[in-house]
Amino acid sequence: MASTIQALPTEVVYLITAGEVIDSLASVVRELVENSLDAGATRIVISLWPQQWRIRVADNGCGLSLEDLQKAATAHSTSKIHSSEDLWKIKSLGFRGEALHSLTTLADLEIFSRSTHSTEGWRVMYGNNGEVTQVDVAAIAPGTVVTVANLFANCPGRRQGLPPTAQQLKSVQGIIQQIALCHPHVTYQVWQNDREWFTIYPAPTVGKLIPQILTQVRQGDLEEINLPVPHPQSSTITNSSLKVVIGLPDRCHRHRPDWVKVAINGRIINSPELEQTILSAFHRTLPRDRYPVCFLHLLISPDQINWNRNPAKTEIYLHELTYWQEQITQAINQALRLSETNLKESVHTTRVSQLLKAAEEKGTYKFNSQKPDSQTQHYVTAVAQVSNTYIVAEHPGGMWLVEQHIAHERVLFEQLCDSWQLIPVEPPIILYQLSNNQVEQLQRIGLDIEPFGEQLWAIRKIPAMLQQREDCADAILELSRGGDLQTAQVAVACRSAIRNGTPMTLPEMQKLLDDWQRTRNPRTCPHGRPIYLSLEESALSRFFRRHWVIGKSHGI
Incomplete structure:
Protein backbone atom coordinates (compact mmCIF):
# COMPACT_ATOMS: atom_id res chain seq x y z
CA MET A 1 0.00 0.00 0.00
CA ALA A 2 1.41 3.41 -1.01
CA SER A 3 2.37 5.81 1.74
CA THR A 4 -0.05 8.69 2.34
CA ILE A 5 2.21 10.61 4.75
CA GLN A 6 4.68 13.05 3.27
CA ALA A 7 6.72 16.06 4.41
CA LEU A 8 5.07 19.41 3.77
CA PRO A 9 6.70 21.87 1.36
CA THR A 10 8.54 24.72 3.07
CA GLU A 11 6.06 27.36 1.90
CA VAL A 12 3.19 25.45 3.51
CA VAL A 13 5.09 25.11 6.80
CA TYR A 14 5.50 28.88 6.89
CA LEU A 15 1.78 29.39 6.28
CA ILE A 16 0.81 27.30 9.29
CA THR A 17 0.58 29.25 12.51
CA ALA A 18 3.57 28.51 14.70
CA GLY A 19 3.15 27.70 18.37
CA GLU A 20 3.08 25.04 21.03
CA VAL A 21 0.45 22.33 20.64
CA ILE A 22 1.51 20.19 23.61
CA ASP A 23 1.32 22.03 26.92
CA SER A 24 -0.52 19.67 29.30
CA LEU A 25 -1.93 16.18 29.81
CA ALA A 26 -5.20 17.39 28.34
CA SER A 27 -3.56 18.66 25.14
CA VAL A 28 -1.88 15.27 24.62
CA VAL A 29 -5.24 13.54 25.02
CA ARG A 30 -6.91 15.99 22.65
CA GLU A 31 -4.36 15.53 19.86
CA LEU A 32 -4.29 11.73 20.10
CA VAL A 33 -8.08 11.34 20.31
CA GLU A 34 -8.54 13.65 17.33
CA ASN A 35 -6.11 11.47 15.37
CA SER A 36 -8.19 8.43 16.33
CA LEU A 37 -11.36 10.11 15.08
CA ASP A 38 -9.66 11.05 11.82
CA ALA A 39 -8.80 7.36 11.46
CA GLY A 40 -12.50 6.48 11.65
CA ALA A 41 -12.45 4.96 15.16
CA THR A 42 -15.76 4.07 16.82
CA ARG A 43 -14.19 3.00 20.11
CA ILE A 44 -11.41 4.92 21.87
CA VAL A 45 -9.82 3.91 25.18
CA ILE A 46 -7.80 6.55 27.03
CA SER A 47 -5.57 5.40 29.90
CA LEU A 48 -3.85 7.84 32.25
CA TRP A 49 -1.10 7.44 34.84
CA PRO A 50 -0.71 11.07 35.96
CA GLN A 51 2.00 10.50 38.57
CA GLN A 52 4.09 8.72 35.94
CA TRP A 53 3.29 11.30 33.27
CA ARG A 54 2.09 8.52 30.99
CA ILE A 55 -0.85 8.46 28.57
CA ARG A 56 -2.08 5.73 26.25
CA VAL A 57 -4.78 6.08 23.60
CA ALA A 58 -6.02 2.95 21.80
CA ASP A 59 -8.53 2.94 18.94
CA ASN A 60 -10.10 0.65 16.36
CA GLY A 61 -9.48 3.01 13.45
CA CYS A 62 -7.95 2.24 10.06
CA GLY A 63 -4.41 1.95 11.42
CA LEU A 64 -1.07 2.80 9.79
CA SER A 65 1.23 0.92 7.45
CA LEU A 66 4.89 0.47 8.37
CA GLU A 67 5.86 3.06 5.77
CA ASP A 68 3.52 5.62 7.32
CA LEU A 69 4.67 4.75 10.86
CA GLN A 70 8.24 5.54 9.90
CA LYS A 71 7.22 9.07 8.82
CA ALA A 72 4.49 9.72 11.39
CA ALA A 73 6.62 11.70 13.87
CA THR A 74 8.69 13.66 11.37
CA ALA A 75 8.28 17.43 11.68
CA HIS A 76 5.30 18.83 9.76
CA SER A 77 4.38 15.43 8.32
CA THR A 78 0.73 14.66 7.81
CA SER A 79 -1.59 12.70 5.54
CA LYS A 80 -4.27 15.38 5.72
CA ILE A 81 -2.95 18.29 3.65
CA HIS A 82 -0.38 18.48 0.86
CA SER A 83 -0.38 22.02 -0.52
CA SER A 84 -1.22 25.59 0.47
CA GLU A 85 -4.61 25.27 -1.25
CA ASP A 86 -5.53 22.43 1.15
CA LEU A 87 -5.41 24.87 4.07
CA TRP A 88 -8.74 26.27 2.81
CA LYS A 89 -10.34 22.83 2.35
CA ILE A 90 -9.66 21.27 5.75
CA LYS A 91 -12.10 18.50 6.72
CA SER A 92 -10.04 16.58 9.29
CA LEU A 93 -9.49 17.37 12.98
CA GLY A 94 -5.71 17.16 12.76
CA PHE A 95 -3.75 18.72 9.90
CA ARG A 96 -0.70 20.57 11.14
CA GLY A 97 1.65 17.60 11.37
CA GLU A 98 3.03 18.91 14.67
CA ALA A 99 1.52 16.77 17.43
CA LEU A 100 3.47 13.50 17.19
CA HIS A 101 6.71 15.29 16.37
CA SER A 102 6.24 17.62 19.33
CA LEU A 103 5.66 14.60 21.57
CA THR A 104 8.99 13.05 20.55
CA THR A 105 10.77 16.19 21.75
CA LEU A 106 8.89 16.20 25.07
CA ALA A 107 8.40 12.51 25.92
CA ASP A 108 9.03 8.89 24.98
CA LEU A 109 6.73 7.88 22.11
CA GLU A 110 5.70 4.34 21.17
CA ILE A 111 3.10 3.40 18.54
CA PHE A 112 1.55 0.00 17.89
CA SER A 113 -0.52 -0.06 14.70
CA ARG A 114 -1.98 -2.39 12.13
CA SER A 115 -3.62 -1.18 8.95
CA THR A 116 -7.00 -2.64 8.05
CA HIS A 117 -5.37 -3.64 4.74
CA SER A 118 -2.57 -5.60 6.42
CA THR A 119 -2.30 -8.95 8.15
CA GLU A 120 0.50 -7.86 10.48
CA GLY A 121 1.06 -5.04 12.91
CA TRP A 122 4.10 -3.08 13.95
CA ARG A 123 5.61 -1.57 17.06
CA VAL A 124 7.69 1.55 16.45
CA MET A 125 9.72 3.52 19.00
CA TYR A 126 10.75 7.11 18.27
CA GLY A 127 13.68 9.14 19.51
CA ASN A 128 14.14 12.89 19.77
CA ASN A 129 12.95 14.85 16.71
CA GLY A 130 10.85 11.93 15.50
CA GLU A 131 13.59 9.57 14.36
CA VAL A 132 12.64 5.88 14.40
CA THR A 133 14.84 4.01 16.89
CA GLN A 134 13.24 0.56 16.93
CA VAL A 135 10.83 -1.44 14.73
CA ASP A 136 9.28 -4.80 15.68
CA VAL A 137 6.51 -6.96 14.31
CA ALA A 138 3.58 -6.97 16.75
CA ALA A 139 0.39 -8.96 17.17
CA ILE A 140 -2.39 -6.37 17.24
CA ALA A 141 -5.93 -6.04 15.96
CA PRO A 142 -6.53 -3.40 13.28
CA GLY A 143 -6.19 0.01 14.86
CA THR A 144 -3.58 2.02 16.72
CA VAL A 145 -2.21 2.25 20.27
CA VAL A 146 -0.12 5.33 21.08
CA THR A 147 1.77 5.49 24.38
CA VAL A 148 3.37 8.70 25.61
CA ALA A 149 5.66 8.22 28.65
CA ASN A 150 7.80 10.54 30.76
CA LEU A 151 5.98 13.61 29.45
CA PHE A 152 8.03 16.82 29.98
CA ALA A 153 10.86 14.78 31.56
CA ASN A 154 13.36 17.00 29.78
CA CYS A 155 11.38 20.14 30.76
CA PRO A 156 11.11 20.03 34.57
CA GLY A 157 10.07 23.68 34.60
CA ARG A 158 7.06 22.80 32.43
CA ARG A 159 5.90 20.16 34.89
CA GLN A 160 6.24 22.52 37.82
CA GLY A 161 4.23 25.19 36.03
CA LEU A 162 1.23 22.95 35.47
CA PRO A 163 -1.83 22.95 37.78
CA PRO A 164 -2.30 20.26 40.44
CA THR A 165 -3.09 16.74 39.22
CA ALA A 166 -6.78 16.95 40.14
CA GLN A 167 -7.19 20.08 38.05
CA GLN A 168 -5.37 18.51 35.11
CA LEU A 169 -7.63 15.46 35.27
CA LYS A 170 -10.67 17.72 35.29
CA SER A 171 -9.33 19.32 32.11
CA VAL A 172 -8.92 15.88 30.53
CA GLN A 173 -12.50 15.01 31.43
CA GLY A 174 -13.67 18.29 29.91
CA ILE A 175 -11.74 17.62 26.69
CA ILE A 176 -13.27 14.14 26.31
CA GLN A 177 -16.76 15.49 26.96
CA GLN A 178 -16.29 18.25 24.38
CA ILE A 179 -15.09 15.77 21.78
CA ALA A 180 -17.98 13.41 22.57
CA LEU A 181 -20.50 16.21 21.99
CA CYS A 182 -19.14 16.65 18.47
CA HIS A 183 -18.82 12.91 17.80
CA PRO A 184 -21.60 11.18 19.75
CA HIS A 185 -21.46 7.91 17.78
CA VAL A 186 -18.16 6.88 19.42
CA THR A 187 -17.54 5.01 22.70
CA TYR A 188 -15.05 6.82 24.97
CA GLN A 189 -13.68 4.74 27.85
CA VAL A 190 -11.29 6.51 30.22
CA TRP A 191 -9.06 4.73 32.76
CA GLN A 192 -7.00 6.26 35.55
CA ASN A 193 -4.21 4.27 37.24
CA ASP A 194 -5.55 0.98 35.80
CA ARG A 195 -9.09 1.61 37.07
CA GLU A 196 -12.04 2.62 34.94
CA TRP A 197 -12.77 6.29 35.57
CA PHE A 198 -15.74 7.05 33.32
CA THR A 199 -17.29 5.96 30.05
CA ILE A 200 -19.35 7.94 27.57
CA TYR A 201 -21.53 5.59 25.58
CA PRO A 202 -22.50 6.23 21.96
CA ALA A 203 -25.81 7.89 21.15
CA PRO A 204 -27.67 8.41 17.88
CA THR A 205 -27.74 12.18 18.45
CA VAL A 206 -25.94 14.64 20.70
CA GLY A 207 -29.21 15.48 22.44
CA LYS A 208 -29.46 11.89 23.64
CA LEU A 209 -25.82 11.97 24.79
CA ILE A 210 -25.94 15.19 26.84
CA PRO A 211 -27.71 13.61 29.88
CA GLN A 212 -24.62 11.39 30.31
CA ILE A 213 -22.57 14.57 30.81
CA LEU A 214 -25.13 16.84 32.50
CA THR A 215 -26.62 14.23 34.79
CA GLN A 216 -29.19 16.63 36.30
CA VAL A 217 -30.72 17.18 32.85
CA ARG A 218 -33.31 14.72 31.60
CA GLN A 219 -34.00 13.86 27.97
CA GLY A 220 -37.35 15.65 28.13
CA ASP A 221 -35.63 18.88 29.21
CA LEU A 222 -33.95 19.23 25.82
CA GLU A 223 -35.12 20.22 22.35
CA GLU A 224 -32.98 19.17 19.38
CA ILE A 225 -33.25 20.29 15.78
CA ASN A 226 -31.11 19.71 12.70
CA LEU A 227 -31.56 22.16 9.84
CA PRO A 228 -30.03 22.37 6.36
CA VAL A 229 -28.47 25.78 5.80
CA PRO A 230 -27.90 27.30 2.35
CA HIS A 231 -24.42 28.44 1.45
CA PRO A 232 -24.16 32.21 2.13
CA GLN A 233 -23.40 32.90 -1.55
CA SER A 234 -26.20 30.70 -2.85
CA SER A 235 -29.77 29.99 -1.80
CA THR A 236 -29.74 26.61 -3.56
CA ILE A 237 -26.55 24.97 -2.26
CA THR A 238 -27.43 23.22 1.03
CA ASN A 239 -24.26 21.32 1.86
CA SER A 240 -24.20 22.92 5.30
CA SER A 241 -26.26 22.09 8.37
CA LEU A 242 -26.93 23.53 11.78
CA LYS A 243 -27.51 21.25 14.78
CA VAL A 244 -28.90 22.87 17.90
CA VAL A 245 -29.68 21.29 21.26
CA ILE A 246 -31.22 23.64 23.80
CA GLY A 247 -32.33 23.19 27.36
CA LEU A 248 -35.95 24.29 27.45
CA PRO A 249 -35.87 27.52 29.47
CA ASP A 250 -38.80 26.51 31.67
CA ARG A 251 -36.99 23.32 32.68
CA CYS A 252 -33.25 23.90 32.95
CA HIS A 253 -30.76 26.75 33.08
CA ARG A 254 -27.38 27.49 34.66
CA HIS A 255 -25.83 29.92 37.16
CA ARG A 256 -22.93 30.52 34.76
CA PRO A 257 -22.64 30.59 30.94
CA ASP A 258 -20.58 27.37 31.09
CA TRP A 259 -22.96 25.41 28.88
CA VAL A 260 -23.13 27.77 25.94
CA LYS A 261 -21.01 25.65 23.61
CA VAL A 262 -20.19 26.20 19.95
CA ALA A 263 -18.68 23.61 17.61
CA ILE A 264 -17.71 23.92 13.97
CA ASN A 265 -16.99 20.90 11.78
CA GLY A 266 -16.40 18.49 14.64
CA ARG A 267 -14.48 20.68 17.09
CA ILE A 268 -15.55 22.83 20.04
CA ILE A 269 -14.27 26.38 19.53
CA ASN A 270 -14.14 29.66 21.43
CA SER A 271 -16.28 32.15 19.56
CA PRO A 272 -17.39 35.15 21.63
CA GLU A 273 -19.42 36.44 18.67
CA LEU A 274 -21.46 33.25 18.25
CA GLU A 275 -21.79 32.71 22.01
CA GLN A 276 -23.23 36.22 22.36
CA THR A 277 -25.64 35.44 19.52
CA ILE A 278 -26.89 32.44 21.51
CA LEU A 279 -27.27 34.45 24.71
CA SER A 280 -29.18 37.16 22.84
CA ALA A 281 -31.57 34.56 21.40
CA PHE A 282 -32.46 33.49 24.96
CA HIS A 283 -32.89 37.05 26.22
CA ARG A 284 -36.08 37.52 28.25
CA THR A 285 -36.72 33.77 28.44
CA LEU A 286 -34.71 33.04 31.60
CA PRO A 287 -34.77 34.34 35.18
CA ARG A 288 -32.37 37.14 36.05
CA ASP A 289 -28.68 36.09 36.21
CA ARG A 290 -29.40 32.65 34.71
CA TYR A 291 -27.91 31.27 31.51
CA PRO A 292 -29.10 28.73 28.94
CA VAL A 293 -28.02 25.20 28.17
CA CYS A 294 -27.20 25.27 24.47
CA PHE A 295 -24.96 23.19 22.22
CA LEU A 296 -24.58 24.48 18.69
CA HIS A 297 -22.79 22.54 15.94
CA LEU A 298 -22.23 24.15 12.56
CA LEU A 299 -21.27 21.77 9.76
CA ILE A 300 -20.27 24.09 6.95
CA SER A 301 -18.16 24.25 3.85
CA PRO A 302 -14.42 24.38 4.74
CA ASP A 303 -13.98 27.45 2.56
CA GLN A 304 -15.96 29.41 5.17
CA ILE A 305 -13.34 28.77 7.89
CA ASN A 306 -9.78 29.84 8.52
CA TRP A 307 -8.33 27.58 11.26
CA ASN A 308 -5.01 29.41 11.36
CA ARG A 309 -5.86 31.68 14.26
CA ASN A 310 -4.58 29.52 17.11
CA PRO A 311 -2.33 26.42 17.03
CA ALA A 312 -4.72 24.59 19.38
CA LYS A 313 -7.45 25.12 16.71
CA THR A 314 -9.88 26.41 19.32
CA GLU A 315 -10.28 29.83 17.70
CA ILE A 316 -11.11 30.52 14.08
CA TYR A 317 -11.88 33.20 11.58
CA LEU A 318 -15.39 32.59 10.23
CA HIS A 319 -16.24 34.16 6.90
CA GLU A 320 -19.75 35.70 6.49
CA LEU A 321 -20.09 35.92 10.28
CA THR A 322 -23.29 38.00 10.18
CA TYR A 323 -24.99 35.43 7.95
CA TRP A 324 -24.21 32.56 10.33
CA GLN A 325 -25.37 34.63 13.31
CA GLU A 326 -28.74 35.13 11.59
CA GLN A 327 -29.05 31.40 10.88
CA ILE A 328 -28.26 30.55 14.51
CA THR A 329 -30.86 33.00 15.83
CA GLN A 330 -33.52 31.55 13.53
CA ALA A 331 -32.67 27.99 14.57
CA ILE A 332 -32.88 28.75 18.29
CA ASN A 333 -36.16 30.61 17.79
CA GLN A 334 -37.53 27.55 16.01
CA ALA A 335 -36.41 25.25 18.82
CA LEU A 336 -38.08 27.47 21.43
CA ARG A 337 -41.48 27.56 19.73
CA LEU A 338 -44.38 25.24 20.38
CA SER A 339 -45.69 23.42 17.33
CA GLU A 340 -47.49 20.26 16.39
CA THR A 341 -44.15 18.65 15.54
CA ASN A 342 -42.59 19.13 18.95
CA LEU A 343 -45.68 18.28 20.97
Missing part, protein backbone atom coordinates in the same frame (compact mmCIF):
# COMPACT_ATOMS: atom_id res chain seq x y z
CA LYS A 344 -45.30 14.79 22.26
CA GLU A 345 -46.72 12.39 19.69
CA SER A 346 -49.39 10.04 20.97
CA VAL A 347 -52.82 8.78 20.08
CA HIS A 348 -55.51 11.30 20.95
CA THR A 349 -57.68 10.13 23.81
CA THR A 350 -60.58 11.61 25.73
CA ARG A 351 -59.36 10.39 29.10
CA VAL A 352 -58.23 13.85 30.19
CA SER A 353 -61.65 15.26 29.37
CA GLN A 354 -63.30 12.42 31.30
CA LEU A 355 -61.05 13.16 34.26
CA LEU A 356 -62.13 16.80 34.23
CA LYS A 357 -65.81 15.88 33.97
CA ALA A 358 -65.44 13.65 37.02
CA ALA A 359 -63.84 16.50 38.94
CA GLU A 360 -66.58 18.91 37.84
CA GLU A 361 -69.15 17.06 39.93
CA LYS A 362 -67.51 18.48 43.06
CA GLY A 363 -68.27 21.97 41.78
CA THR A 364 -64.73 23.28 42.16
CA TYR A 365 -63.93 23.35 38.44
CA LYS A 366 -65.57 25.56 35.81
CA PHE A 367 -65.63 22.98 33.08
CA ASN A 368 -67.05 24.23 29.81
CA SER A 369 -68.20 21.44 27.52
CA GLN A 370 -68.61 23.84 24.61
CA LYS A 371 -66.50 22.70 21.66
CA PRO A 372 -64.37 25.05 19.56
CA ASP A 373 -65.25 25.77 15.94
CA SER A 374 -64.74 22.52 14.04
CA GLN A 375 -63.07 24.43 11.21
CA THR A 376 -60.40 25.79 13.53
CA GLN A 377 -57.35 23.56 14.08
CA HIS A 378 -55.81 23.93 17.53
CA TYR A 379 -52.67 22.19 18.76
CA VAL A 380 -53.93 22.88 22.26
CA THR A 381 -57.63 23.13 23.11
CA ALA A 382 -59.00 25.10 26.06
CA VAL A 383 -61.40 23.01 28.13
CA ALA A 384 -61.67 24.67 31.56
CA GLN A 385 -60.55 27.42 33.92
CA VAL A 386 -59.36 26.68 37.46
CA SER A 387 -59.57 29.34 40.19
CA ASN A 388 -59.98 32.00 37.50
CA THR A 389 -56.20 31.73 37.13
CA TYR A 390 -55.21 28.60 35.23
CA ILE A 391 -56.44 27.46 31.84
CA VAL A 392 -56.79 23.69 31.52
CA ALA A 393 -55.75 22.82 27.98
CA GLU A 394 -55.84 19.43 26.25
CA HIS A 395 -53.56 18.28 23.47
CA PRO A 396 -52.92 14.86 21.86
CA GLY A 397 -50.17 14.03 24.34
CA GLY A 398 -51.96 14.94 27.58
CA MET A 399 -52.93 18.21 29.22
CA TRP A 400 -51.41 21.48 30.36
CA LEU A 401 -52.18 24.00 33.07
CA VAL A 402 -51.43 27.45 31.62
CA GLU A 403 -51.27 30.49 33.91
CA GLN A 404 -53.35 33.07 32.09
CA HIS A 405 -51.56 36.23 33.30
CA ILE A 406 -48.02 35.30 32.31
CA ALA A 407 -49.13 33.65 29.04
CA HIS A 408 -50.81 36.93 28.12
CA GLU A 409 -47.75 38.83 29.35
CA ARG A 410 -45.57 36.88 26.91
CA VAL A 411 -47.99 37.66 24.05
CA LEU A 412 -48.10 41.38 24.84
CA PHE A 413 -44.35 41.66 25.39
CA GLU A 414 -43.54 40.27 21.94
CA GLN A 415 -46.17 42.51 20.37
CA LEU A 416 -44.52 45.51 22.06
CA CYS A 417 -41.06 44.42 20.90
CA ASP A 418 -42.36 44.22 17.33
CA SER A 419 -44.28 47.50 17.54
CA TRP A 420 -43.58 49.96 20.36
CA GLN A 421 -46.52 52.26 19.63
CA LEU A 422 -46.91 55.57 21.45
CA ILE A 423 -50.18 57.48 21.11
CA PRO A 424 -51.29 61.00 22.13
CA VAL A 425 -53.42 61.22 25.25
CA GLU A 426 -55.85 64.02 26.15
CA PRO A 427 -56.13 65.26 28.81
CA PRO A 428 -52.45 64.60 29.62
CA ILE A 429 -51.31 62.38 32.49
CA ILE A 430 -50.06 64.64 35.31
CA LEU A 431 -47.22 63.40 37.53
CA TYR A 432 -45.87 65.15 40.63
CA GLN A 433 -42.30 65.57 41.91
CA LEU A 434 -40.28 63.70 39.29
CA SER A 435 -36.50 63.76 39.60
CA ASN A 436 -34.30 64.77 36.67
CA ASN A 437 -33.33 61.11 36.23
CA GLN A 438 -36.98 60.09 36.00
CA VAL A 439 -37.73 62.74 33.40
CA GLU A 440 -34.71 61.67 31.35
CA GLN A 441 -35.76 58.04 31.63
CA LEU A 442 -39.25 58.76 30.25
CA GLN A 443 -37.72 60.80 27.42
CA ARG A 444 -35.30 57.94 26.70
CA ILE A 445 -38.14 55.47 26.04
CA GLY A 446 -39.97 57.98 23.83
CA LEU A 447 -42.70 59.42 26.06
CA ASP A 448 -43.72 63.04 25.40
CA ILE A 449 -43.16 64.87 28.72
CA GLU A 450 -43.03 68.60 29.52
CA PRO A 451 -43.21 70.87 32.61
CA PHE A 452 -46.77 71.68 33.69
CA GLY A 453 -46.15 73.88 36.69
CA GLU A 454 -44.11 73.77 39.89
CA GLN A 455 -43.07 70.15 40.50
CA LEU A 456 -45.68 69.04 37.92
CA TRP A 457 -45.10 67.20 34.66
CA ALA A 458 -47.51 66.51 31.80
CA ILE A 459 -47.27 63.27 29.85
CA ARG A 460 -48.89 63.80 26.43
CA LYS A 461 -47.86 60.57 24.68
CA ILE A 462 -48.03 57.11 26.26
CA PRO A 463 -47.73 53.43 25.21
CA ALA A 464 -50.95 52.44 23.44
CA MET A 465 -51.53 49.45 25.73
CA LEU A 466 -51.79 51.70 28.79
CA GLN A 467 -54.45 54.01 27.34
CA GLN A 468 -57.46 52.20 28.80
CA ARG A 469 -55.93 51.33 32.15
CA GLU A 470 -57.12 53.08 35.30
CA ASP A 471 -53.63 52.77 36.80
CA CYS A 472 -51.98 54.43 33.79
CA ALA A 473 -50.28 57.07 35.99
CA ASP A 474 -48.85 54.39 38.29
CA ALA A 475 -47.58 52.45 35.27
CA ILE A 476 -45.79 55.51 33.86
CA LEU A 477 -44.29 56.22 37.27
CA GLU A 478 -42.95 52.66 37.27
CA LEU A 479 -41.44 53.20 33.81
CA SER A 480 -39.65 56.31 35.08
CA ARG A 481 -37.61 54.32 37.59
CA GLY A 482 -35.01 53.05 35.17
CA GLY A 483 -34.11 50.36 32.70
CA ASP A 484 -33.78 50.20 28.94
CA LEU A 485 -36.59 50.15 26.40
CA GLN A 486 -37.06 46.40 26.69
CA THR A 487 -37.39 46.68 30.48
CA ALA A 488 -40.11 49.26 29.89
CA GLN A 489 -41.82 46.91 27.45
CA VAL A 490 -41.80 44.14 30.04
CA ALA A 491 -43.33 46.48 32.60
CA VAL A 492 -46.07 47.60 30.19
CA ALA A 493 -46.84 44.00 29.21
CA CYS A 494 -47.07 42.97 32.86
CA ARG A 495 -49.38 45.90 33.67
CA SER A 496 -51.57 45.23 30.64
CA ALA A 497 -51.89 41.45 30.84
CA ILE A 498 -55.11 39.90 32.07
CA ARG A 499 -55.03 39.62 35.84
CA ASN A 500 -55.21 36.33 37.68
CA GLY A 501 -58.65 36.00 39.26
CA THR A 502 -60.37 37.22 36.08
CA PRO A 503 -63.07 34.87 34.74
CA MET A 504 -62.66 33.98 31.04
CA THR A 505 -65.06 32.44 28.56
CA LEU A 506 -63.97 29.43 26.53
CA PRO A 507 -63.48 31.49 23.32
CA GLU A 508 -61.39 34.00 25.29
CA MET A 509 -59.25 31.19 26.69
CA GLN A 510 -58.83 29.65 23.25
CA LYS A 511 -57.86 32.98 21.72
CA LEU A 512 -55.21 33.47 24.42
CA LEU A 513 -53.85 29.94 23.89
CA ASP A 514 -53.67 30.45 20.13
CA ASP A 515 -51.88 33.80 20.49
CA TRP A 516 -49.52 32.33 23.08
CA GLN A 517 -48.57 29.35 20.93
CA ARG A 518 -47.59 31.68 18.11
CA THR A 519 -45.08 33.61 20.23
CA ARG A 520 -41.37 33.16 19.63
CA ASN A 521 -40.61 32.12 23.22
CA PRO A 522 -43.77 30.48 24.58
CA ARG A 523 -42.21 28.47 27.39
CA THR A 524 -41.47 31.29 29.82
CA CYS A 525 -42.63 34.84 30.53
CA PRO A 526 -40.22 37.78 30.01
CA HIS A 527 -39.08 37.38 33.64
CA GLY A 528 -38.20 33.71 33.06
CA ARG A 529 -41.15 32.12 34.91
CA PRO A 530 -42.55 28.92 33.36
CA ILE A 531 -45.92 29.54 31.71
CA TYR A 532 -47.37 26.04 31.72
CA LEU A 533 -47.28 22.78 33.65
CA SER A 534 -47.31 19.70 31.47
CA LEU A 535 -49.18 16.58 32.54
CA GLU A 536 -48.45 14.03 29.84
CA GLU A 537 -50.90 11.24 29.09
CA SER A 538 -48.22 8.66 29.96
CA ALA A 539 -47.76 10.27 33.42
CA LEU A 540 -51.49 10.29 34.03
CA SER A 541 -51.63 6.65 33.00
CA ARG A 542 -48.92 5.73 35.50
CA PHE A 543 -50.57 7.72 38.29
CA PHE A 544 -53.95 6.05 37.79
CA ARG A 545 -52.27 2.62 37.45
CA ARG A 546 -53.93 1.91 34.13
CA HIS A 547 -51.24 -0.69 33.42
CA TRP A 548 -52.59 -2.86 36.25
CA VAL A 549 -54.43 -5.97 35.10
CA ILE A 550 -57.02 -6.60 37.81
CA GLY A 551 -59.51 -8.86 36.05
CA LYS A 552 -62.66 -8.78 34.00
CA SER A 553 -64.81 -9.34 37.06
CA HIS A 554 -63.93 -5.81 38.15
CA GLY A 555 -65.16 -4.32 34.89
CA ILE A 556 -61.67 -3.44 33.62
